Amino acid sequence: MEIFSLAIAGFSIVIAAVLWLTYVAFLEIPGKSAHSILSCTVLLGALVALQLGHLLYFTGGPAPLATVAYRTALFVAPTSFFFFGRWALLPDEPFRPAMLLHLLPIALLLIPRLDVSLPMLFAVGAGYALWLGRLVYGLRARRKQFRFEFFWFGVMSAFGVGVLVLGFAIPYIDQAWFYHFYCNAIGAAFAIMVVALIANPDLIADLSEAARLRYGKSTLRDVDVDGLLARLAGQMADPKVYRNEALTLSTLAADLGVSGHQLSELVNTRLGMSFPRYMREHRVAAAKLMLVAEPTASILAIGMDTGFKSSSTFYAAFKEVTGQSPGDYRKANAKDS
Incomplete structure (x- = not known):
């Protein structure tokens, strides 16, 4: 002992x-x-x-x-x-x-x-x-x-x-x-x-x-929520945005003209997830397309190209979102094609 x-x-x-x-x-x-x-x-x-x-x-x-x-x-x-x-x-x-x-x-x-x-x-x-x-x-x-x-x-x-x-x-x-x-x-x-x-x-x-959303006050009272959602969707439609591994809540919020708290509350309350989860889902969606469209590309290269900082974070995020590893997802969809 x-x-x-x-x-x-x-x-x-x-x-x-x-x-x-x-x-x-x-x-x-x-x-x-x-x-x-x-x-x-x-x-x-x-x-x-x-x-x-x-x-x-x-x-x-x-x-x-x-x-x-x-x-x-x-x-x-x-x-x-x-x-x-x-x-x-x-x-x-x-x-x-x-x-x-x-x-x-x-x-x-x-x-x-x-x-x-x-x-x-x-x-x-x-x-x-x-x-x-x-x-x-x-x-x-x-x-x-x-x-x-x-x-x-x-x-x-x-x-x-x-x-x-x-x-x-x-x-x-x-x-x-x-x-x-x-x-x-x-x-x-x-x-x-x-x-x-x-x-x-x-x-x-x-x-x-x-906790802030549960116990605090809303920061979106004077914000055009629908307009902000549309601007956010427009930003995220650009692959350069979500593939930027240095992208943060504060930098994206500044691009949208709101505070980090406002953007975070918007994603949590209107999209039902945290901002990090929101980013992971966009990056994983892009990775899923690349895994099938580029069967000879390495999984690590795809992870890096879609904005993940390391292979471990890519694998963890992919498994969290899809329930599969990137390799298993590629194999399953290759068989279906």
């Missing part, structure tokens, strides 16, 4: 750095703000500090709860988790002074008895996990699009409840069991997040837009 937990702790530290860089530099999320970047940084920093504490403990170091750094990270994590979840999914919601109450869990550090403060802290953390799960569950009308994401948030909520139970059990169990469980729970959360982002790199952007 020691070796396994060591590996999980090391994996978590590396993946935390990768996830931070991905969120800050590579994920295009409408409304991503300094607040969400700061809360993401604090949350991942706290999780790294926790895993470093576990790593040192498993290699003969001090008990993590006996160190100031570990205890501080432990009490900061739930608050940063709340703020990141809030600003990542609801970036347009205004700041309210009452939100400062969510800093109170950090004040539990002042309670000298861990058998009192830790159960209270884990109760707050479990509450935040369930709050985020409920927020995402409110998007259940889109459950087909987000089936994997619902699974992920369900697992996160289950981990939150599991840690809560273990937190209450700390006075009655060997603390080593707590460290192993908590270390592996953090590692599992990171692993699930990585898999989710590989399966859908637009995961956070999709959920953010769906």
